[in-house]
Amino acid sequence: MISVEENKIFRLKASIALVYKNKILNLFKTNTRENLFLEINYDNIINLLFDFKGKLTIKEISEKNNIDKDTLLSLVNYLNKKNILIEIDKKYPLKLIEEKYRIINFLEDFCTKTSEVIEKINSLKNKQVLIIGLGAVGSWIADVLARNGVENFIIVDDDKVELSNLHRQNLYFEEDIGRYKIDCVEERLKEINDTINVIKIYKKLTKEFFIDFDYECDLIINCADYPSVDYTTKIIGEYGMKNNIPHIIGGGYNLHLTLIGQTVLPYKTACHNCFDIKLQEFNASEIIGLKKLQRKNRKIGSFAPLSVISASLSSLDAFKILCNLEEYIVNNSKRIEFRIREMDFDIMEIPKNSECPVCSKGNII
């Protein structure tokens, strides 16, 4: 085995900041802002690591620096696991570098080999995303995912663009007023990438929606709030759980303006019902016996930056899921609220409920 290992080629990522002082090597990953500290008794360590430029093999570097090969091998393997060194097992295609080097650099922090980076780019291309509701949150998510390289969309909305949408919804212009939202979205996504496929469904999300829904999808993003977010969440939650499809409940609109919606990986993280159980307990302890006074003619305020903060964080989890990086998602099993006055997040842990009738019994995959 060793003979194969020593011929491998690695590169120290340019985004890593290195400081060596008092026998401590500090490796700071500038893209993800993670720190690593190693005690190393070798003064030439930075120059040694700088030899990993994606050209010389481990063997050649060990000979050049006159270091024991096995010691170097174990250091390389460790730094590779920690995403400091990346193995060059495949050169990047020129076109990919020209058009997408920022995404490649972003993905390198999650990959141990360059072939894995290319795989993830292809994964984005091949997966199909269902977005329900193309309003204050969904319209931003669709735009961003198309720029990430997602090429297959199913979009669902029966609304037409109105003047009062323009202050918070993306992709729509004055000239679009009166057109179906999803017609505009399709047009804009194809301008971003003409190989994008869009399936349009001019419907509202109702209990009957999935009866004749006959498409494969790898991720569902719910941004529909009619007649209420709770109603649509339940429909998506049930379908997602039944079919074992990851789903994201978008926050950021109507009564959930300051909410960062939760991401659900079926049977792995808290499901919609775990949330329900927890929130009912929580609300009950807070306002026992209180009833809401019903008032007519209510129009809740809306503010694009809040919706967009929510949309950007949901689409970051979406990106991770579509790249098979589920272990890195952050909006799962918690209720995250953006507090406007404090301009910071308020996070309540909602762990997967072991007694939840929806996700606990015999369904574990």
Next chain:
Amino acid sequence: MINKFFKIRESVDIYTLPLKDKKYKIQFYRINTREKKSIEVDKIVLNILIFLDGSKTLKEIAKITNADIASIKKLINFLFQHGFLIEVQKDNVTEERFKRQISFFNDLIPNSNGEEVQKKLSSKKVVIFGVGSVGGDIAILLSRAGIKNFLLIDYKKTRKSDIVRHLYVNNKNLGIYKTDALKEYIQKINKKINVLCINKKLIPNSNLKEFIPEDTDIVINCADEPYIGHTSLKIGRYLWDKKIPLYIAGGFDAHSMSTGELIVPNKTPCIDCYQNSFRKALKDWKPSYNTEQEKKALIDFTEQHNDIENIIIGGAGSVAQCSLFSASYAVMKIIFHLIGLDITKESKRGEYLINEGIFTWVDFTKEECDICRRK
């Protein structure tokens, strides 16, 4: 007063609980800020609250609910005092486009008039240095929010690789000045927006007078060449004397999901305060980077390509959602500032940790600085 129209603010939920002796406990709850206030009242007050939806005058409500004018007035004063109520101007037609945002402003600022707030916001003049992914997203969000005067500064032209992160760039507007592409985009959002473009690069001896008009309300710096710190120092010192606020946006190398920071002359720490505190904090931290690369070892190509010479493989990486996050955080603070709302975290910078889902904060208030003479 009795002939005027009032309504409970949209963002206020009202909860009720019957008590003894036909009394009720009422809890007012601001859904956006989670603030509460409880009182005890008679049943008649409940009825009045239901009718306070802006469609009837107080006189009419008194008649329907059988309430006496004096107690209605008392209730109205209470509701006003706590910012739960707003007067509805029947002759003042809310601009249809912004009605939901106006409603948000009504919720956000107790005892304010959302329409006035919107008018104030719309009149502001904004200068943006650097309209890349963050600067472009900021311009788009501000345009949608109702800002009507922009000066955009950037010397670059749109390229295919911009599509990945610039929300205003697509296959139909490649190869033109970024400022012109963005101008066209935001004027499609609202054709009443005025945009001036300067297609020049900011360099150390640039005369900022030629870039920043005297009547500018805020300058947003997203120019990260050669480094956001350098351009911010130059712009920040100039603006401090001119008493013009500066927002230094996040979203750049090593700060891909940063909140950025707002500098308001004579109020917040100045640009030198910020830079000195960084210098101090990082004085023993002199990192090196493995940036020297032989492209042929890493990329599969045969012919010579000049376009990729400046690309650093494995260097700064980011996706569109990172810039959009930084932009939306910045725009929230910028709008709050422009409408005169005091916000916390004024002299802090947050870095959102991509794999943890939380902010880490750096505080800048403690610096002493000769330049702005803050203590």
